[in-house]
Amino acid sequence: MSLDEKFIPVRITFYEIVGNLFKKIAGFFGYPENSGMPTIYDIPDEVYVRSQFLDNLPQHRTFWPPVQRPETWFEMIVGPTPKVESVPRYIYESSQEGFYNFYIENYKNIYFLPDWLSEFIQVRLNICLDISLLETIREVLFIGLMVYSQMVILRIALSWFIYINPYTFPWCYLAAAVDWTEDVLQGIVPAILGVNITGSIFLGILGVIADSLNHLIFTMPFLPSEAEEAQLAVNDEMKNVLVFHYLPILWYRHPIPNEIREFWYNERPEILDYMQKAYGDLDIQFLPDNIIQELNQQSDLVTQATSINNHFPTQLLSNEFLTNLSFLHGHLH
Template identity: 45%
Template structure:
């Protein structure tokens, strides 16, 4: 037997042993051959396919980054203006059956919301309900910060094309140092093509994508994002796809309604308070402000002892009448004895 035949026999034995080992593992762990593994093509799901078809026909929220300059005054022509975000606006509306805090947003392919758990945490712990101004200020600040960082990286990249300028001399080094940290981090990760370092273009792309995505973020307070219902509405004589948020927010049922909102209903919008009581009284939700509930609780503590003692009033009256009757009989007997004698 030659060496080639021995190697061939060894290969056959090795492959046979590996096949047997693989089959044993598949049988004991993965229930082979009953479990044939992942199918080559997923089963047809009509519901999932309808959702895919629905999303495919939605429009895209078009934005530009960096935002185009739009000066409105002469000073802005020379010094520039603050970049404006292209937000997706919420449109509130009132309805006799839906309530007073309903709103809708246009539905786009690239629209996105906060996760339910984060939206719930913000509403409960930071007392952010209908008014999302604090979140919008943070959103705008992050957007402006990313734009500023974008221009710093762009300026750094352009500065290297001026051979007569040493970027590591004053005053250029102050601007360069603001972006050194991201440059050092990305240098080992970004490729070099034809001798050109692609770190700066990659940073610009990631920064622009992150800043532009803030234009598509929509806050759904006082609702949770999962409470939105896709639908269609007639807007400007045109049927448009929207996401509706209506009726009673779930957090107002599982948690208490913010006291500032209940105070506003009680003092300024009694019609909202009456609507809530009429339609959601069976849910045992407190719609009155805390100060009114506190006064009612103290009033109940005062009147309850009096109410508890009211059922003793007939017994007290009977005892009093009996006492007066006995005393009058005694006085009458004394009077008669003296009169007779």
């Protein structure tokens, strides 16, 4: 008989003693009549279907370090620079939906700006159609976070070389740029086996923030809440997409930027014609401000000419004056 087999009766006895102890303790709470809290509760069908749909969505995948595709001699020697791998926007025009429609593939890990922030950027900062400035800001933030993470890695590496004093020139600048993170996190993150892991924790935070920029989507001129879920055939494959189409809600709540209306009037009259026909009953101003001012001035001239014609006696108005006045009235009309 082996040693394990000799301890089998002891193990069984211990299990029985612990089981009986738990049953006696549970008896004070009404066991076995009281079954306790239910382990599974009923989920509404629509909530369950929605959760299943979100779980089945694919993830927008990014890679770090970036894929090695050098384009210059510098990148071939040093390596490619980090770039944002954003979700592409597919813009399309339609005679039914308008000229500023686009769709994106639907992922479970994409992020949008809040509606209030997107509205502030479009209305107050006048960033509506051209989002190149926002894309540039995201690129700068992403590269800045990547550069700073490399500085943190270098600072951690210096701490392992005891013969290098990090507070001497030129390492003192690196220590001044990174050591403040240890002052902030050292009281929160404990050391493990005497090893300070605040640098590793801070690197993880930087990585999460930088990777979130890859999944951030700008929806201008629409608000993020205007997205409509649909399915489209992309490369002969049905995919779940988010569609932004028709008239942006901000162009109904607020005046359309004048430079956009001037662009329609001067360079894309077909857009102006579509907007006036499709949304002419919504009391939205589609003409540029200078055209509205000219029309108002012409209307004032017609009103003044009509007033003169009504107030002056007929004998004071010569035939030539009346002829010119009628021509002006008809031309302005």
